[in-house]
Amino acid sequence: MHKKWLITFLTIASLGLLLPALIILVVDPFFHYHKPLSSFPYVVDDQVDMNPGLARHMDYDSVLLGSSMTVNFNTDWFQEEMGLTTQKLSYNGAFPKDQANIMEILFAAKKTGVKQVFLGIDELNYSADIETTKFPITKYLYDKNPFNDVQYLWNKTVLLDYVLRPLADPKDKTEWNKIYPMWWQDEHYQKALVLMYYEPAEIAETTPEIEPFLQAIEANLEANILPYVEAHPETTFTCFYPPYSILYWNDVTRRKELDCVIAKYDYMTRRLLEYDNVEVYFFQNQENIICNLNNYADYTHFHPRICQEMVQSFANGTHKVTLENLQEELDTLYNLAKEYDYDAIFEDWYSN
Numbered sequence: 001m002h003k004k005w006l007i008t009f010l011t012i013a014s015l016g017l018l019l020p021a022l023i024i025l026v027v028d029p030f031f032h033y034h035k036p037l038s039s040f041p042y043v044v045d046d047q048v049d050m051n052p053g054l055a056r057h058m059d060y061d062s063v064l065l066g067s068s069m070t071v072n073f074n075t076d077w078f079q080e081e082m083g084l085t086t087q088k089l090s091y092n093g094a095f096p097k098d099q100a101n102i103m104e105i106l107f108a109a110k111k112t113g114v115k116q117v118f119l120g121i122d123e124l125n126y127s128a129d130i131e132t133t134k135f136p137i138t139k140y141l142y143d144k145n146p147f148n149d150v151q152y153l154w155n156k157t158v159l160l161d162y163v164l165r166p167l168a169d170p171k172d173k174t175e176w177n178k179i180y181p182m183w184w185q186d187e188h189y190q191k192a193l194v195l196m197y198y199e200p201a202e203i204a205e206t207t208p209e210i211e212p213f214l215q216a217i218e219a220n221l222e223a224n225i226l227p228y229v230e231a232h233p234e235t236t237f238t239c240f241y242p243p244y245s246i247l248y249w250n251d252v253t254r255r256k257e258l259d260c261v262i263a264k265y266d267y268m269t270r271r272l273l274e275y276d277n278v279e280v281y282f283f284q285n286q287e288n289i290i291c292n293l294n295n296y297a298d299y300t301h302f303h304p305r306i307c308q309e310m311v312q313s314f315a316n317g318t319h320k321v322t323l324e325n326l327q328e329e330l331d332t333l334y335n336l337a338k339e340y341d342y343d344a345i346f347e348d349w350y351s352n
């Protein structure tokens with residue numbers, strides 16, 4: 001009698017332990033083992049934990065990498081304009097090490113190669129330590145050790161928030177061409193709201209030295225970006241500088257960093273263009289975009305229509321930088337940022 005009871009108890013306990021793991025294994029909400037099930041309403045909202053699985057198992061021939069400056073891209077635009085099946089793998093606030101981590105995974109997964117890598121570059125983040133990620137990574141989702149997967153298979157948060165909750169209420173399921181979107185709606189992109197929440201930087205008394213920044217950029221390029229460029233000559237790396245608003249350049253000038261930032265763009269671009277499989281697009285000096293604050297939800301983040309225009313540029317080559325026109329592009333930005341009447345922005349705001 002006791003033996004039968006013990007066997008029954010152990011059987012029930014084993015099922016109780018195995019069932020959650022089996023459910024997570026089958027649904028696989030972080031795509032750790034397989035591509036998404038066509039019938040499940042996945043919620044894709046965790047860049048750090050989901051990007052490795054997306055990189056390993058989704059069907060794509062190109063990728064979009066970068067910070068929050070890349071999340072408003074609709075990947076259908078790449079298909080429409082360039083015939084590319086593009087996977088978005090953004091990291092908010094991405095440091096170069098974040099890009100290296102995901103490139104290591106995606107190039108290992110795509111044995112047949114990747115046609116194009118679209119890499120959004122925020123020059124400010126290229127001064128980070130070469131081993132630092134913006135947020136701590138979940139190692140068991142990035143490494144190849146199957147034994148630490150127990151942290152995924154028996155994970156209450158994964159089970160409740162990414163399996164059971166979507167099943168109970170699928171209204172928040174993700175559109176695959178728009179993963180990781182900003183919460184802002186069209187009405188949030190307007191000058192009044194941008195200025196309402198904008199606080200100008202403090203005016204600096206001294207100009208920063210340029211050399212330490214250039215050394216940091218060199219270190220990050222050498223450690224986290226260029227090894228993948230060199231190892232994959234079959235892949236075109238389309239690097240681009242997103243268009244921050246004119247308020248960003250107000251901050252740069254107030255901090256007396258304009259010469260420094262221009263020098264960083266110059267150095268980084270020249271290093272990238274040393275490689276035949278790299279092309280660079282420069283959107284920072286597009287006055288019609290950056291000076292129209294109705295294109296922005298805050299002082300840096302721009303409307304999806306600007307993202308679509310950038311994809312069109314990648315397709316037709318407009319705003320492409322070469323060694324021949326680089327100085328002209330940088331001069332345009334320098335003169336715009338230095339001579340712009342920033343006071344007029346606020347005078348107009350206060351008068352209304």
